[in-house]
Amino acid sequence: MPAEAAPLSPAxxxxxxxxxxxxxxxxxxxAVDLTAGAFFPCDRIFAVENGPSGFDPQAPAYRQKTAxxxxxxxxxxxxxxxxxxxxxxxxxxxxxxxxxxxVDLSTHEGRAELEAFLTFYMGEEARGPLKVLAAPEGFRFxxxxxxxxxxxxxxxxxxxxxxxxxAAIDPRRFRMNVHAEGWPAGVELxxxxxxxxxxxxxxAILKRTERCAAVNVNPDTALRDLNVVKGxxxxxxxxxCGVYAKVTxxxxxxxxxRIHVASV
Numbered sequence: 001m002p003a004e005a006a007p008l009s010p011a012x013x014x015x016x017x018x019x020x021x022x023x024x025x026x027x028x029x030x031a032v033d034l035t036a037g038a039f040f041p042c043d044r045i046f047a048v049e050n051g052p053s054g055f056d057p058q059a060p061a062y063r064q065k066t067a068x069x070x071x072x073x074x075x076x077x078x079x080x081x082x083x084x085x086x087x088x089x090x091x092x093x094x095x096x097x098x099x100x101x102x103v104d105l106s107t108h109e110g111r112a113e114l115e116a117f118l119t120f121y122m123g124e125e126a127r128g129p130l131k132v133l134a135a136p137e138g139f140r141f142x143x144x145x146x147x148x149x150x151x152x153x154x155x156x157x158x159x160x161x162x163x164x165x166x167a168a169i170d171p172r173r174f175r176m177n178v179h180a181e182g183w184p185a186g187v188e189l190x191x192x193x194x195x196x197x198x199x200x201x202x203x204a205i206l207k208r209t210e211r212c213a214a215v216n217v218n219p220d221t222a223l224r225d226l227n228v229v230k231g232x233x234x235x236x237x238x239x240x241c242g243v244y245a246k247v248t249x250x251x252x253x254x255x256x257x258r259i260h261v262a263s264v
Contacts, residue, residue: 008191010260011182013199013253014155019175020084021091022047022141023070023077025219026172027084031254034201034247039140040150040177042086046105047141048118050074051128060139068141069118071175071214074125078222093117105132143212144244150203151176152188153242160185161241165231172219173228174211176242180259186236188243195262200251202262209242 017026022044032041049055053067071077081094089106091114092099101117103110111132119130135141142148153176162169171179178198180188191205215228232239 008187008194008261009183010258011154011180012259013178013255013257014181015171015179016253016255017172017175017177017179018043020045020086021082022065022068023074024080024082024093025078026175027082031252033252034150034198034203034250036247036250038149038247039142042084043177044141044148045135046091047133047135048115049131049133050126055133057133057136060136065143065212069122069126069130071217072212074122075217075224076122076125076222078217078219080121105134144207144209148244149206149246150178151209151242151244152178152180152203152205154183154185154188155179155181156183156185157188157241161228161231161235164235165226165228167226169226169228170219173215173217174209174242175214176209178253182259189240191243195248196245197258197260197262198251199253199257201247201253202249202251203245204248206244206246208240209244211239211241215241 016029016032018029018040019026020042048069049067050069053063055063065072069077079095083092089104091103091105093101101114103113105111114132115130119126153171153174155171158169158171189208192207193205195202195204211229211232213229216224216226218225229239232241
Protein backbone atom coordinates (compact mmCIF):
# COMPACT_ATOMS: atom_id res chain seq x y z
CA MET A 1 0.00 0.00 0.00
CA PRO A 2 1.72 3.27 -1.06
CA ALA A 3 1.82 6.20 1.35
CA GLU A 4 2.66 9.02 -1.11
CA ALA A 5 1.32 12.43 -0.05
CA ALA A 6 1.58 14.35 -3.33
CA PRO A 7 0.17 14.88 -5.81
CA LEU A 8 -3.25 14.22 -4.31
CA SER A 9 -6.17 13.71 -6.65
CA PRO A 10 -9.65 14.85 -5.53
CA ALA A 11 -11.88 12.36 -3.78
CA UNK A 12 -15.53 12.50 -2.72
CA UNK A 13 -17.47 11.95 0.47
CA UNK A 14 -19.04 8.50 0.15
CA UNK A 15 -20.59 8.25 3.63
CA UNK A 16 -20.87 10.11 6.92
CA UNK A 17 -21.30 8.47 10.32
CA UNK A 18 -21.59 9.46 13.95
CA UNK A 19 -21.42 7.22 17.04
CA UNK A 20 -23.41 8.99 19.79
CA UNK A 21 -22.81 6.27 22.41
CA UNK A 22 -19.30 4.82 22.57
CA UNK A 23 -19.42 1.15 21.57
CA UNK A 24 -22.90 1.22 20.07
CA UNK A 25 -23.76 1.18 16.38
CA UNK A 26 -22.91 3.97 13.92
CA UNK A 27 -25.61 6.25 12.49
CA UNK A 28 -25.48 7.20 8.82
CA UNK A 29 -25.93 10.89 7.98
CA UNK A 30 -26.75 12.69 4.75
CA ALA A 31 -24.96 15.87 5.82
CA VAL A 32 -23.23 17.41 8.83
CA ASP A 33 -22.28 20.92 9.93
CA LEU A 34 -18.68 21.04 11.14
CA THR A 35 -17.40 23.78 13.43
CA ALA A 36 -13.78 24.94 13.52
CA GLY A 37 -12.01 23.61 16.59
CA ALA A 38 -14.91 21.36 17.58
CA PHE A 39 -15.52 17.63 17.52
CA PHE A 40 -17.67 15.83 14.96
CA PRO A 41 -21.25 16.61 16.08
CA CYS A 42 -22.90 14.10 18.44
CA ASP A 43 -19.98 11.69 18.18
CA ARG A 44 -19.01 9.77 21.34
CA ILE A 45 -21.01 12.17 23.52
CA PHE A 46 -22.04 9.31 25.83
CA ALA A 47 -20.20 6.30 27.23
CA VAL A 48 -21.13 3.50 29.58
CA GLU A 49 -18.66 3.14 32.42
CA ASN A 50 -17.96 -0.54 33.10
CA GLY A 51 -17.19 -0.38 36.78
CA PRO A 52 -15.84 2.69 38.63
CA SER A 53 -13.14 4.49 36.62
CA GLY A 54 -12.75 7.71 38.59
CA PHE A 55 -14.10 9.81 35.72
CA ASP A 56 -14.99 13.29 37.03
CA PRO A 57 -17.33 15.34 34.79
CA GLN A 58 -16.18 18.50 36.59
CA ALA A 59 -12.59 17.79 35.57
CA PRO A 60 -12.89 15.41 32.60
CA ALA A 61 -9.76 13.52 31.68
CA TYR A 62 -8.95 10.78 29.21
CA ARG A 63 -9.64 7.23 30.35
CA GLN A 64 -8.53 4.05 28.61
CA LYS A 65 -11.25 2.50 26.44
CA THR A 66 -11.25 -0.50 28.77
CA ALA A 67 -13.00 1.69 31.37
CA UNK A 68 -16.14 1.57 29.23
CA UNK A 69 -18.31 -0.88 27.36
CA UNK A 70 -16.64 -1.09 23.95
CA UNK A 71 -16.41 -3.42 20.97
CA UNK A 72 -12.80 -4.46 21.48
CA UNK A 73 -13.97 -6.56 24.43
CA UNK A 74 -17.79 -6.45 24.30
CA UNK A 75 -18.60 -7.70 20.79
CA UNK A 76 -22.27 -8.35 21.54
CA UNK A 77 -22.88 -4.59 21.62
CA UNK A 78 -22.79 -4.68 17.81
CA UNK A 79 -26.08 -6.61 17.77
CA UNK A 80 -27.87 -3.57 19.19
CA UNK A 81 -29.03 -1.09 16.53
CA UNK A 82 -29.01 2.35 18.12
CA UNK A 83 -30.50 5.66 17.06
CA UNK A 84 -30.04 9.00 18.79
CA UNK A 85 -32.33 12.00 18.27
CA UNK A 86 -30.27 15.03 19.27
CA UNK A 87 -33.24 17.41 19.44
CA UNK A 88 -34.96 15.29 22.09
CA UNK A 89 -31.86 13.54 23.53
CA UNK A 90 -33.69 10.27 22.91
CA UNK A 91 -31.81 7.00 22.41
CA UNK A 92 -33.58 4.05 20.81
CA UNK A 93 -32.19 0.51 20.83
CA UNK A 94 -33.40 -2.35 18.65
CA UNK A 95 -32.46 -6.01 18.66
CA UNK A 96 -33.15 -8.23 15.64
CA UNK A 97 -35.38 -5.51 14.20
CA UNK A 98 -37.54 -5.03 17.30
CA UNK A 99 -37.33 -1.96 19.51
CA UNK A 100 -36.24 -2.92 23.02
CA UNK A 101 -35.58 0.46 24.63
CA UNK A 102 -36.41 4.14 24.19
CA VAL A 103 -35.03 6.56 26.79
CA ASP A 104 -34.27 10.24 27.27
CA LEU A 105 -30.57 10.45 28.08
CA SER A 106 -30.93 13.97 29.48
CA THR A 107 -32.80 12.58 32.50
CA HIS A 108 -31.61 10.54 35.46
CA GLU A 109 -34.51 8.14 34.91
CA GLY A 110 -33.60 7.59 31.25
CA ARG A 111 -29.95 6.92 32.02
CA ALA A 112 -30.90 4.54 34.83
CA GLU A 113 -33.19 2.63 32.46
CA LEU A 114 -30.38 2.27 29.92
CA GLU A 115 -28.00 1.11 32.67
CA ALA A 116 -30.50 -1.52 33.82
CA PHE A 117 -31.09 -2.79 30.29
CA LEU A 118 -27.37 -3.06 29.48
CA THR A 119 -26.67 -4.76 32.81
CA PHE A 120 -29.20 -7.44 31.89
CA TYR A 121 -28.06 -7.63 28.25
CA MET A 122 -24.33 -7.86 29.00
CA GLY A 123 -24.79 -10.37 31.83
CA GLU A 124 -21.51 -11.70 33.19
CA GLU A 125 -19.55 -9.55 30.71
CA ALA A 126 -20.32 -6.49 32.83
CA ARG A 127 -17.32 -6.07 35.14
CA GLY A 128 -19.04 -3.81 37.66
CA PRO A 129 -21.90 -1.33 38.03
CA LEU A 130 -22.68 0.19 34.65
CA LYS A 131 -23.07 3.97 34.57
CA VAL A 132 -24.05 6.20 31.65
CA LEU A 133 -21.71 9.18 31.36
CA ALA A 134 -22.40 12.33 29.34
CA ALA A 135 -19.44 14.20 27.88
CA PRO A 136 -19.00 17.69 29.34
CA GLU A 137 -18.60 20.61 26.94
CA GLY A 138 -15.36 20.35 24.97
CA PHE A 139 -14.82 16.68 25.80
CA ARG A 140 -15.55 13.44 23.96
CA PHE A 141 -15.17 9.75 24.82
CA UNK A 142 -12.81 9.10 21.92
CA UNK A 143 -9.92 6.66 21.94
CA UNK A 144 -7.52 9.48 21.06
CA UNK A 145 -8.74 12.62 22.80
CA UNK A 146 -6.01 14.96 21.57
CA UNK A 147 -6.48 14.02 17.92
CA UNK A 148 -9.87 12.36 17.69
CA UNK A 149 -11.84 15.42 16.58
CA UNK A 150 -12.84 13.83 13.27
CA UNK A 151 -11.85 10.57 11.59
CA UNK A 152 -11.50 9.81 7.89
CA UNK A 153 -11.34 6.43 6.14
CA UNK A 154 -10.15 5.80 2.59
CA UNK A 155 -12.42 3.13 1.11
CA UNK A 156 -9.75 2.08 -1.38
CA UNK A 157 -7.51 1.13 1.55
CA UNK A 158 -10.29 -1.11 2.91
CA UNK A 159 -10.77 -2.67 -0.53
CA UNK A 160 -7.03 -3.32 -0.85
CA UNK A 161 -6.94 -5.00 2.54
CA UNK A 162 -10.01 -7.08 1.68
CA UNK A 163 -8.31 -8.36 -1.47
CA UNK A 164 -5.17 -9.28 0.44
CA UNK A 165 -7.17 -11.04 3.15
CA UNK A 166 -9.49 -12.62 0.58
CA ALA A 167 -12.50 -11.60 2.64
CA ALA A 168 -15.27 -9.01 2.52
CA ILE A 169 -14.62 -6.15 4.96
CA ASP A 170 -17.43 -3.77 5.88
CA PRO A 171 -15.97 -0.24 6.26
CA ARG A 172 -18.22 0.31 9.28
CA ARG A 173 -15.89 -1.97 11.25
CA PHE A 174 -13.46 0.95 11.46
CA ARG A 175 -16.01 3.30 13.12
CA MET A 176 -14.88 6.42 11.25
CA ASN A 177 -16.83 9.64 10.63
CA VAL A 178 -16.05 10.28 6.96
CA HIS A 179 -15.64 7.67 4.22
CA ALA A 180 -13.74 8.90 1.17
CA GLU A 181 -13.62 7.34 -2.28
CA GLY A 182 -11.51 8.24 -5.29
CA TRP A 183 -8.04 8.10 -3.76
CA PRO A 184 -5.51 5.31 -4.30
CA ALA A 185 -5.16 2.84 -1.46
CA GLY A 186 -2.92 4.08 1.34
CA VAL A 187 -2.56 7.67 0.19
CA GLU A 188 -4.21 9.00 3.35
CA LEU A 189 -1.44 7.58 5.52
CA UNK A 190 0.97 10.19 4.16
CA UNK A 191 -1.25 13.23 4.65
CA UNK A 192 -0.29 14.31 8.19
CA UNK A 193 0.11 18.09 8.29
CA UNK A 194 -1.88 18.75 5.12
CA UNK A 195 -5.10 20.76 4.89
CA UNK A 196 -8.01 19.51 2.83
CA UNK A 197 -11.36 20.95 1.81
CA UNK A 198 -14.14 18.65 2.93
CA UNK A 199 -17.22 20.04 1.25
CA UNK A 200 -17.52 23.59 2.60
CA UNK A 201 -15.32 22.84 5.62
CA UNK A 202 -11.55 22.69 5.89
CA UNK A 203 -9.71 20.04 7.90
CA ALA A 204 -6.09 19.48 8.86
CA ILE A 205 -4.85 15.89 8.99
CA LEU A 206 -3.22 15.14 12.35
CA LYS A 207 -2.10 11.51 12.49
CA ARG A 208 -2.70 7.97 11.35
CA THR A 209 -5.22 5.82 13.20
CA GLU A 210 -3.83 2.68 14.80
CA ARG A 211 -6.46 -0.03 14.88
CA CYS A 212 -7.43 -2.21 17.84
CA ALA A 213 -9.38 -5.47 18.04
CA ALA A 214 -12.72 -3.63 17.74
CA VAL A 215 -12.34 -3.86 13.95
CA ASN A 216 -12.43 -7.65 14.21
CA VAL A 217 -16.15 -7.47 15.09
CA ASN A 218 -18.68 -7.82 12.28
CA PRO A 219 -21.12 -4.86 12.61
CA ASP A 220 -24.02 -6.96 11.33
CA THR A 221 -23.54 -10.27 13.15
CA ALA A 222 -21.65 -9.08 16.28
CA LEU A 223 -19.19 -11.95 15.73
CA ARG A 224 -15.41 -11.73 15.74
CA ASP A 225 -15.22 -13.33 12.34
CA LEU A 226 -12.03 -11.74 10.98
CA ASN A 227 -8.70 -10.79 12.50
CA VAL A 228 -8.43 -7.48 10.69
CA VAL A 229 -5.59 -6.22 12.89
CA LYS A 230 -3.50 -9.27 12.07
CA GLY A 231 -4.39 -8.80 8.41
CA UNK A 232 -3.17 -5.21 8.44
CA UNK A 233 0.14 -6.14 10.03
CA UNK A 234 0.65 -9.08 7.67
CA UNK A 235 -0.13 -6.99 4.60
CA UNK A 236 1.61 -3.71 5.43
CA UNK A 237 3.78 -4.18 8.51
CA UNK A 238 1.62 -1.88 10.67
CA UNK A 239 -1.92 -1.71 12.05
CA UNK A 240 -2.83 1.77 10.76
CA CYS A 241 -5.97 2.37 8.71
CA GLY A 242 -7.52 5.85 8.42
CA VAL A 243 -6.51 9.22 9.85
CA TYR A 244 -7.57 11.70 12.51
CA ALA A 245 -8.14 15.35 11.60
CA LYS A 246 -9.22 18.62 13.16
CA VAL A 247 -11.68 21.12 11.69
CA THR A 248 -9.93 24.39 10.78
CA UNK A 249 -12.79 26.10 8.93
CA UNK A 250 -16.50 25.68 9.64
CA UNK A 251 -18.82 24.46 6.93
CA UNK A 252 -21.40 21.97 5.79
CA UNK A 253 -20.41 18.55 4.43
CA UNK A 254 -22.73 16.44 2.33
CA UNK A 255 -22.47 13.00 0.78
CA UNK A 256 -21.02 13.48 -2.70
CA UNK A 257 -18.98 16.58 -1.79
CA ARG A 258 -15.43 16.87 -3.12
CA ILE A 259 -12.38 16.33 -0.93
CA HIS A 260 -9.36 18.18 -2.27
CA VAL A 261 -6.23 20.01 -1.19
CA ALA A 262 -7.05 23.42 0.33
CA SER A 263 -5.58 26.43 -1.46
CA VAL A 264 -2.94 28.30 0.49
